[in-house]
Amino acid sequence: MSHKALSRNQIAWRAAQDLEDGMVVNLGLGMPVLCANFRPEGREVLLQSENGVLGVGPVATPEQEDRDLTDAGSQLITLIPGASIFSSSDSFAMIRGGHIDVTLLGGFEVAENGDLANWDAEIPGKGPLIGGAMDLAVGAKEVRIMMQHTTRDGAPRLLEQCRYKLTAPNCVKRIYTDLAVVDVTADGFMVCEMIDGLGREELQARSGAKLRFADNCKVLATPDV
């Protein structure tokens, strides 16, 4: 069988479909921030950025750019009506106090018990960057991860145990990859959706821990975004 893995935008589109009306969501750097472009119409989803914004709007157009209005990734942003701006400690009171419904974060590795590693890839000569990842992983009500299913070299990222240093133990609920949507359950990884043209054995071969497949495992289909 032949298959076509999802693009970064398609992974983001899929993850965005699970954001419900009324949710407060923090999007991590990298692929997660792309979800802002694919929020389903008619749903009010409030985006929080850890530099102290609730109600992040679209990235600023050149005419809208204001150097003093940024998100945590240094992008120049706009605000939606009703947005608020606050201190870093208030921002993390929001995050650590359980006021964020969902955080979507990038990941290096996820273990079958929900352990997450996403902050230190141990690149020689490069310093560590924790940022807000540990706080979000512990404090958000639900942690969802977006990442490629395997590394560039084809090594699995869904593992029995993380090899990299942990961001937080037992925190991941759902993983969106270019091949599948996988939930972390008490019994390990459970595939809910997978792309067409890829066999279950092939997906298993690209994973470093045992996969189970939901009874109603669906085709992971996205528009060509």
Added chain:
Amino acid sequence: MIDKRVASIEEALAGLGDGMTIMFGGFGGAGVPINLMRALPAIPAKDLTIVSNSVRFLEDYAHALFEEKRVKHAVASAARSRGSASGISELQLADGTLTLDNSPQGSFAERIRAGGAGIPAFYTPTGVGTPVAEGKEHREFNGQMCVLEHALTADFTLMRADRADRYGNLYFRGTQGNFGRDMAAAAKCTVVEVREIVDDLLPTADIHVPGVFVKRIIQLPDARDA
């Protein structure tokens, strides 16, 4: 009469010396005290501890501090320099010239808030089960394991705001406030560079940081325009 205005960078940084701890506001490019950072290398102070969410802003604007090995310790959530090559702070971390207290950003912010509020330490679940909790006191609350994090205080805080008045009251534009709002209270001497010192006093609704936390204000143009 209360008047916290100073006319020169020399006055703004007077008293800054060896062995001191300096906090720096700013995040994502907003609220970074670029003018004050640039002035730092001219102050003859060494064995400094810096408290800054990211080390790289100081590397960008006060590179000589690292070249001259005058920073001995950093407290930061991010210690990654720009680009794929090693920055000077990364090289110094690797060879031990510089030591790092790598703090999760929320713990970092709360440690500063606590420092300014007279709270010496607090427990948090953030970091448990990771390298940042190693060697720290652990205690379980309501079935959740937590780690003890100690407050951060400083001799100086350097930060940028948009407007100030002679009381030291501060008004921020956009997301300038970030860590500065917390750091203002956590230092003995908080120095704020602002675009404008207003002639009168700021309207109450515009005051984001009460002047009581601020010692010196100096009007300096936005360094990004230079």
